[in-house]
Amino acid sequence: MKTYLSAHWRALKTALYRLYHPPLMSLVSLLMIGTTLALPLACGLIIHHLQTLTNTYSPHPQINLFMAQDASATQFKQIEQRLQTHAGVSSYRTIPRAQALEAMKARTGWADIMAGLTQNPLPDAFIISTIDHSAATLDALRTELLAWPKVSTVQVDTEWARRLDSLLRLGRSALGLLAGALSITVLAIVFQSIQLQCMNHRDEIDVQGLLGATNTFIRRPFLYFGYVLGLIGGGIAWGLVSATLIVLNTELVQLSALYDIPLSIPPLPLEWGLGLLCAAAILGGLGAYLSVARHLWNTK
Amino acid sequence: MPYLIPRPHMNQISLNNVFHRYPGGKEVLHNINLTIDAGERICLIGSSGAGKSTLLRLMAALEQPYSGTVIVAGHNTSTMSTSELPYLRRQCGLILDDVKLLPNHSVMAHVLLPLDIAGIDRQSAQAQALSVLETVGLNQYTEHSPMSLSGGDQQRLRIARAIVHQPILLFADEPTTNLDADDAEAIGALFRKINLSGTTVILASHDRQLVTQFKPRLIELNHGKLRA
Numbered sequence: 001m002k003t004y005l006s007a008h009w010r011a012l013k014t015a016l017y018r019l020y021h022p023p024l025m026s027l028v029s030l031l032m033i034g035t036t037l038a039l040p041l042a043c044g045l046i047i048h049h050l051q052t053l054t055n056t057y058s059p060h061p062q063i064n065l066f067m068a069q070d071a072s073a074t075q076f077k078q079i080e081q082r083l084q085t086h087a088g089v090s091s092y093r094t095i096p097r098a099q100a101l102e103a104m105k106a107r108t109g110w111a112d113i114m115a116g117l118t119q120n121p122l123p124d125a126f127i128i129s130t131i132d133h134s135a136a137t138l139d140a141l142r143t144e145l146l147a148w149p150k151v152s153t154v155q156v157d158t159e160w161a162r163r164l165d166s167l168l169r170l171g172r173s174a175l176g177l178l179a180g181a182l183s184i185t186v187l188a189i190v191f192q193s194i195q196l197q198c199m200n201h202r203d204e205i206d207v208q209g210l211l212g213a214t215n216t217f218i219r220r221p222f223l224y225f226g227y228v229l230g231l232i233g234g235g236i237a238w239g240l241v242s243a244t245l246i247v248l249n250t251e252l253v254q255l256s257a258l259y260d261i262p263l264s265i266p267p268l269p270l271e272w273g274l275g276l277l278c279a280a281a282i283l284g285g286l287g288a289y290l291s292v293a294r295h296l297w298n299t300k
Numbered sequence: 301m302p303y304l305i306p307r308p309h310m311n312q313i314s315l316n317n318v319f320h321r322y323p324g325g326k327e328v329l330h331n332i333n334l335t336i337d338a339g340e341r342i343c344l345i346g347s348s349g350a351g352k353s354t355l356l357r358l359m360a361a362l363e364q365p366y367s368g369t370v371i372v373a374g375h376n377t378s379t380m381s382t383s384e385l386p387y388l389r390r391q392c393g394l395i396l397d398d399v400k401l402l403p404n405h406s407v408m409a410h411v412l413l414p415l416d417i418a419g420i421d422r423q424s425a426q427a428q429a430l431s432v433l434e435t436v437g438l439n440q441y442t443e444h445s446p447m448s449l450s451g452g453d454q455q456r457l458r459i460a461r462a463i464v465h466q467p468i469l470l471f472a473d474e475p476t477t478n479l480d481a482d483d484a485e486a487i488g489a490l491f492r493k494i495n496l497s498g499t500t501v502i503l504a505s506h507d508r509q510l511v512t513q514f515k516p517r518l519i520e521l522n523h524g525k526l527r528a
Binding site: 002003004006007010203204206207208209210211212213214217 | 362383386387388389390392394396398399400402405413414416417418419420421422461
């Protein structure tokens with residue numbers, strides 16, 4: 001076991017030595033891998049963030065029901081009772097006018113306006129979630145609700161969210177394709193890098209073969225080289241995305257203040273980063289394996 | 301010395317009706333029948349182009365015969381799988397042009413390489429490598445690059461690398477070419493010493509001095525045929 005581990009340790013040391021000799025070649029490969037991995041990672045993070053925002057601000061198609069200004073508390077209760085027993089309603093939330101006013105006052109930029117009002121201009125409201133989210137059902141329900149007593153306005157304002165959700169789904173599919181294509185690019189970069197390594201160490205490989213080395217023995221330092229290349233490349237991608245987020249969030253903070261929506265993208269989650277490193281190392285190892293296999297096949 | 305281990309006497313190499321030709325080329329070896337026993341010292345002689353190096357390469361399992369069988373240490377080199385070949389190679393020591401010296405490896409690294417390949421632990425490997433370097437007279441150059449050594453010392457290093465893992469067979473193609481008389485004599489003495497340890501030594505050489513000094517069984521080739 002000790003001998004086995006020692007052989008792996010020597011292979012790793014050889015790989016690290018080759019990484020710095022010559023350093024420029026490895027650096028170029030690392031930067032290429034880093035930038036290639038950073039692109040789908042950044043896109044993935046942005047799409048994930050947009051998805052979270054969409055879910056927060058409009059998770060499902062909802063209906064906003066506003067009572068008339070002169071509706072009494074009893075009439076408000078009656079509407080609530082009808083909603084409780086309605087077959088098409090999955091849930092609802094009441095927003096009494098006083099609560100809505102307080103929320104409005106708490107919002108940035110609205111406090112001064114609200115302070116100038118002599119009476120509460122906001123109506124009592126319900127936010128209703130339906131069982132069926134189809135456009136036809138929502139329209140039918142809207143018409144039905146409008147006919148109820150003291151109901152002033154019914155809004156089905158989900159089209160923008162649905163469009164955004166469709167766009168995000170399209171974005172996710174495109175991201176999958178992009179990630180696939182760029183994974184192949186990473187494989188190709190590692191493959192080419194290891195091919196150059198094989199050419200630089202051709203004599204060494206030949207000599208090892210003549211001295212009785214198995215393909216596993218010959219392949220080992222190159223595999224470690226591929227793993228290390230992938231791992232550091234993944235680390236560079238992580239660093240690039242994190243740095244980009246810092247710059248991007250500086251701008252987004254101002255935009256968030258304008259729209260009162262937390263647009264700032266949170267930092268890359270740790271599990272994403274670790275997943276990226278694992279995936280990059282696996283891609284590196286796979287590229288190295290294919291490259292050495294090709295070299296050994298050609299040599300044979 | 302760790303490799304001074306007597307080995308049982310047996311047929312180690314056997315060639316039966318071996319013909320060889322390179323693709324598109326003329327016949328290089330013609331109907332070779334030959335047996336070499338363990339512990340023998342053999343010298344393949346003959347003029348340039350007689351087929352000495354080709355015969356040596358066939359016996360070292362570096363090439364396969366066009367027809368006929370080559371049995372090395374009980375293995376038919378034509379039918380053995382590629383995964384078995386490395387294990388046969390580990391029983392051989394090669395001093396051929398193909399087995400180059402590596403400029404970016406130290407003398408010690410060269411000698412450690414066959415032991416690393418064989419999976420010997422580093423401590424034993426270093427002791428074994430030092431012992432062999434001492435035998436060939438290179439123990440003071442362990443950290444030197446082989447390129448800084450003289451021609452004779454480079455050849456000693458090739459020999460050290462070829463014998464450090466205690467092979468049962470040692471193949472050397474023209475081992476004294478480009479060496480001066482003193483170095484050639486020292487190399488000849490080294491081969492004799494290795495053979496005395498029990499290793500079968502097979503040389504291909506033009507060098508009459510080496511032949512006289514080494515006192516081997518001579519196998520003469522003439523235009524690809526064995527001369528009786």
